[in-house]
Amino acid sequence: MNIVQTVKDRLSDLSKNEYKVAQQVLLDPEAIIHVSTATLAKQANVSEPTINRFCRRIGCKGFPDFKLQLAQQLAKGASYVNSQIDDDDNVSTVTDKIFSSTLSALANTQRTLDHAAIEKTISYLKDARKISFFGFGASASVAHDAQNKFARFTTPAIFSDDVLVQKVAALNSLPGDVIVCFSHTGRTKALCEIAQLGYDNQATVIGITAKGSPLAKYCHVVVSTEVPEDTDQYMPMASRIAQMVLIDAIVAGFALAQGEEIKQQLARVKAGLKDSRFPPQ
Amino acid sequence: MNIVQTVKDRLSDLSKNEYKVAQQVLLDPEAIIHVSTATLAKQANVSEPTINRFCRRIGCKGFPDFKLQLAQQLAKGASYVNSQIDDDDNVSTVTDKIFSSTLSALANTQRTLDHAAIEKTISYLKDARKISFFGFGASASVAHDAQNKFARFTTPAIFSDDVLVQKVAALNSLPGDVIVCFSHTGRTKALCEIAQLGYDNQATVIGITAKGSPLAKYCHVVVSTEVPEDTDQYMPMASRIAQMVLIDAIVAGFALAQGEEIKQQLARVKAGLKDSRFPPQ
DNA sequence: ATATTAATGTAATTAAATTACAAAAACGAA
């Protein structure tokens, strides 16, 4: 998947001159993209076929294929590389970095999504008697957002950012109720407690959280968002966004699972809100 | 920057056969990456030089350059032009479409951002006596989220999703207070009213909303997110996310503008929350 | 020290992209 990493990993498998090529590649991957075998050969002080052999060894079909993979890699990873915010960044730079790191976090999440878990989540939600959304801190607004979305449908959807209210709701849950818990790390103690209460009451507990985390233990389904740690510096940003988009996807899947009637319902809600807006010009 | 979009935009400038090439490209951009001029020419039923002419017209150096740009674009995920959800899509497809359209909405927002307006917003916030975040419906959770973020700093930050509470807060605002209003369309009547109240009280009103909208009239600064309409089908999704990322960027800029002390403050908050979490293993 | 294997380069070949130019189509003005 990650071609630059692959080159680094296989450095030891390479012959002397192939190694020279690798060095040249790692020196400035960006540059390789716009270069021909001939020029790269000259730069690395090897013959042209060696370039080709290098590409094959790395696992590519040939030099053009290698360039392509590199280009894709860099396009994706460009944001990762430079997403740390420095004290002397100006506003434009910071804005750009935030957007870029969010973009790459989302792209990463999309790539590593567990579709089976999502499918399972949707089928549980579809048959739910009642859906509760729980979370603390930054995850509270994710939970709030989720509740907002599900409010458009007919299944009762609740949310509170109050610990006690959440606890009571978990205590009063029954089989057939679904509890969705949000926590990026899965290590928030209060939330684990709540999840356990729901779990013990045989409600269905769904965790939008890290796999293998303490919270995950009390979940029937875990959907994780795989956002690299370093994207969230002082406060959760990218991870929160990833969770919200995940919920968007789940809501869309949920809506679709309901079939035709729900579309009319949604259209009705939209129409009903019309009067509270100025008409578009 | 966005090559697929460029192709779409310049569709009308193309000649008949160049148009055929464009169609072929838009049909399956992924496929083009691994194809030669000869094959693409055959697929589009044109001659090889036409492929080259097409690339030049679009603004590329040639076919290999076009392929490279396309590859990079696709890697970023910002390509999915038409992500309308169909009734017969399965869960994986829907999930993918939601992520893709969110990614492209974000990429689009990033590209069209008004950095001057953001800078102005940050400088107002920096000197604010009190910051209020207002919004209804889906924008309420964005406002909530914003309040959450700013709660980590020392400037008082308020939020409520209650109309009356918001109205009272606007009525009680003073010069030096900042009111941030969220509305994708800028046409929510209740919010316009609130913005006007604040405006009349000489509070600073910042609109995260559409330029030229009714809401924009009562804003001292407008930051718009330029998310294409069609990305939000039945409910606001991508636009909401774009607003949140925008807030992330503003928060980051805000934090940076405060200098060293705020970093310590943030670190302190983080440390203070430690006990409410299980330690990472 | 020599046989054997692996690594590398040279030269040839194949493939891909681009250019030059001519034919055809589209367009405008009389």
Next chain:
DNA sequence: TTCGTTTTTGTAATTTAATTACATTAATAT
């Protein structure tokens, strides 16, 4: 319409790039 002009398109030639075949050199083990 009809003729001249411009634009579009394709054919063939050329250039550039990538790959292969094979010979040579270097490295390694017996």
